[in-house]
Amino acid sequence: MTVLNQQIAEVQFDLDLIKKYNLTGPRYTSYPTAVVFNDSYREKQHKENLKTYFDESKDKPLSLYFHIPFCDTLCFFCACNKIATKKRDKADTYLDYLEKEIEMQAALVPKQRVVEQMHFGGGTPTFLTHPQLKRLMAMIEKHFNLLHDDRRDYSIEIDPREAAPETIQLLVDLGFNRFSMGVQDVQEKVQKAVNRIQPIELTADAINMCRTNGAKSINVDLIYGLPHQTYESFKDTLTQVIALSPDRLSVFNYAHLPHLFMPQKRILEADLPSADEKLSILKMTIQDLTDAGYVYIGMDHFAKPDDELAIAQKNGSLQRNFQGYTTHAECDLLAMGVSSISLINDCFSQNNKNLDAYYQQIELGQIPIMKGYQLNQDDRIRKQIIQDLSCHFSLDKSKIENLFDVDFNDYFSTELYQLKSFEQDGLIKTDKDKIIVSAQGRLLIRNICMVFDYHLRSQTEQKFSKVI
Numbered sequence: 001m002t003v004l005n006q007q008i009a010e011v012q013f014d015l016d017l018i019k020k021y022n023l024t025g026p027r028y029t030s031y032p033t034a035v036v037f038n039d040s041y042r043e044k045q046h047k048e049n050l051k052t053y054f055d056e057s058k059d060k061p062l063s064l065y066f067h068i069p070f071c072d073t074l075c076f077f078c079a080c081n082k083i084a085t086k087k088r089d090k091a092d093t094y095l096d097y098l099e100k101e102i103e104m105q106a107a108l109v110p111k112q113r114v115v116e117q118m119h120f121g122g123g124t125p126t127f128l129t130h131p132q133l134k135r136l137m138a139m140i141e142k143h144f145n146l147l148h149d150d151r152r153d154y155s156i157e158i159d160p161r162e163a164a165p166e167t168i169q170l171l172v173d174l175g176f177n178r179f180s181m182g183v184q185d186v187q188e189k190v191q192k193a194v195n196r197i198q199p200i201e202l203t204a205d206a207i208n209m210c211r212t213n214g215a216k217s218i219n220v221d222l223i224y225g226l227p228h229q230t231y232e233s234f235k236d237t238l239t240q241v242i243a244l245s246p247d248r249l250s251v252f253n254y255a256h257l258p259h260l261f262m263p264q265k266r267i268l269e270a271d272l273p274s275a276d277e278k279l280s281i282l283k284m285t286i287q288d289l290t291d292a293g294y295v296y297i298g299m300d301h302f303a304k305p306d307d308e309l310a311i312a313q314k315n316g317s318l319q320r321n322f323q324g325y326t327t328h329a330e331c332d333l334l335a336m337g338v339s340s341i342s343l344i345n346d347c348f349s350q351n352n353k354n355l356d357a358y359y360q361q362i363e364l365g366q367i368p369i370m371k372g373y374q375l376n377q378d379d380r381i382r383k384q385i386i387q388d389l390s391c392h393f394s395l396d397k398s399k400i401e402n403l404f405d406v407d408f409n410d411y412f413s414t415e416l417y418q419l420k421s422f423e424q425d426g427l428i429k430t431d432k433d434k435i436i437v438s439a440q441g442r443l444l445i446r447n448i449c450m451v452f453d454y455h456l457r458s459q460t461e462q463k464f465s466k467v468i
Helices: 016-019 045-055 088-108 130-143 166-173 190-196 199-212 231-244 261-265 275-291 310-315 357-364 377-392 397-404 413-424 441-448
Strands: 062-068 112-123 153-158 176-182 219-223 250-254 294-297 301-303 319-321 324-326 332-336 341-345 347-351 369-374 392-397 427-432 435-439
Touching: 016 275, 016 369, 045 088, 045 341, 045 369, 045 427, 062 088, 062 130, 088 130, 088 332, 088 435, 112 347, 130 166, 130 377, 153 166, 166 199, 176 190, 176 199, 190 341, 199 219, 199 231, 219 231, 219 275, 231 275, 275 294, 275 332, 294 441, 301 310, 310 324, 319 377, 377 392, 377 397, 413 441, 435 441
Parallel strands: 062 112, 062 332, 112 153, 153 176, 176 219, 219 250
Antiparallel strands: 250 301, 294 301, 319 324, 332 341, 341 347, 347 369, 392 435, 427 435
């Protein structure tokens, strides 16, 4: 059996290759990426798409996303769409408008469509008080067909600083069975520099409470490249987090872009680890997590071998969407709340990012779409290729040819020529039927995907973070 006919199980850190290819590029939680969306796609196009599509697609499962933009405190590293406030009653006003959006969106969705997957993101969803959480779930239950058995995959991002045992118990009672929590770093000096004081004991208590209540999986987010981080300090952070045994970890590279994200101006650039130190931290992170038994899924994500993500990658069903890697990306995604993005029938629809504008559109009786994009056939082909490469580190040319009725080598002659340098550097291996990403290429999968990104040719690098 040749290496082209087997899945490469490991990931390898090659410093020279990483330095050579450490450019900026998309994370490919969507294709095309959000920078391609245009403001000629508005509520009218969104409604027409849903009406036309759902008339013929009544039984396909549904995924729901709800964006809760509020945070109690502002983390200086954050690049999310959020509003820092101590006033919990602001969420009451937000829920008033969100309820109206839910009513308008749900009116376009067949009642029998089962919600297999649901996610609350933010901001900080646990900013909501217990009555507010109950109210939101009642609103959703009223208008959508939620599951109440083990088929459901309902997740929420929680802040361990706000996740008291009774809060987690409430979330479980409301139907959530997957939990994700930001930790970023456990060192006090780092936490002070980014304005997120979170003792490891709070995180441990939250994980234990989730586990006690039968959570399907627990994810922990870490960030490398934050101020005052060193190789030794982050190794200690990893040791402490591994001891908590989360099912999944996301270890992100901090992208310092203060010209785009105002809070980052409070982080002193002189306090950030050097580029070489960051690469040393990354190499150590991969080694320590794989030594601890975690599987490298791809693009900053790790999971235990028995986790659904690892199993889906092994059996070829893993996919990728706005929440990262998922086992439910075949579901249509209907997203609600400020800045949220839906994907239905090969059409993206993004809500207004500005809260006041979001409110104003809803007051006018409009679904608050600000922009979107309808995929053409070329987009669909490239989307499938990028999905296959980013999720499975391989590409079957005949699969693409059969799905889209194209001659792969002819259609992608330019891209195949560009890939020759990747093959010469050992990032990929090719034969007449397949493209296989090597162990060295897995860390640089974004670069390989970028070759097939048609829209990237007209975009500037400043819109994206470094690939490593």
